Amino acid sequence: MHKTLGGISIVLVSALLLAGCGSQEEEPAAVQSDAASREAELQQPEEMVVEDVEPLEVAISTHATLRTDRRLMVEGETNLPDGAQVQVTIEREISRVRWQSRTSVMDGQFDAGPFGSGSGLPDGGYIVRVQLSEASVQPRDVQARIGTQGEYLTGELVSQSRHGLGQVATYSRRFLVGSEPRRTRDQVTVVEDN
Template structure:
C-alpha cells in the first residue's frame, strides 16, 4: 500500500511538470502585444519612404519672365521664358487696371518658352496701365511627366513666386508684371523699362 501511494505521488509530480513545460512552449496569444508589435513595424517603415522621396527630387526654384509686343492693330502678344518642365500647363492673363477687364489664354511651356495672344478687343487696347499675369495650373491637372518633377501637390516648387493654392490643392506659382500702353509715360517712382515696340513700357 505504501508503494502504491508513493507511485501515485511520483506520477502526480511528473504530470505537473509536463503541464508546466507545455505552458512555457505555447506562443503568447495576447492581442495587445501583437498589435503593438505590428504598429511599431508600420511606424518604422513610413519615415523611410518619406525620406526617400525627399532625397530623390531636388527643389525647383521657379523662374518666369515676360515681354509684351503691341501689334499694328493695337492688340497685345505676350511671350515669356521659364525653367519649368516642358508641357507645364499655364494661364496667361492680361488685365486693364482701371476697368479690371481681362483677357486670358491657356498655353504650355516648350523648351523653356511660351507665347499667348493676341489680347484685346477688335478695336485694340486703349492707352493706360495693364497687368500681365502668368499662373501655373495645380499639379493635379499637369501631365504625369510634369508631376514627376514638381510633385503631385507641387511640393517640390520653391522660390518667391510659389504660394499655396486657394483651393487647397498644394503649391502653385504665379508671376505678374505691370506695363503701360500709350505714348505718355505714367508718373511713377518704379524703374521703367522701355520695350522695342513703340508705346509700351513695363514697370
C-alpha cells in the same frame, strides 16, 4: 386535383430554392487566389517609389509687344518643365477687364495672345500675370518634376493654391500701353505703338 398541383408547385419551388442556395460549385484554388490578390491590391494604396527630387526654384520672365492692331502679345521664358500648363492673364488696371489664355511651356518658352478687343487696347496701365496651373491638371511628366501637390516648387513666385490643391507659381508685372511714357514711381515697362 387542385391540392395535388398546389403541393407539386410548392415542392418544385422549394427544390429550386434549395438547389440555388446549396449547390454552388467550388472555384479552383488558382481562381480564388487571383481574386483574393486583386482584392488585396484594391484595398492597399499603391506604393509609390519615392525618388529624391531636387527642388525647383521657379523663374518666369515676360516680354509684351503691341501689334499694329493694338492687341497685345506676351512671350515668356521659364525654367518650368516642358509641357507645363500655364495661364496668362492681362488685366486693365482702371476697369479690371481681363483677357486670358492657356498655353504650354516648350523649350523653356511660352507665348500667348493676342489680348484685347478687336479695336485694340486703350492707353493705360495693365498687369500681365502668368500662373502655373495646379499639379493635378498637369501632365504626368510635369507632375513627376514639380510633385503631385507642387511640393518640389520653391522660390518667391511659389504660394499655396487658393483652393487647397497644393502649391502654384504666380508671376506678375505691370506695364503701360501708349506712345508716351507716363510719370510713375514704380517699376513699369512701357509698351509703345510700333
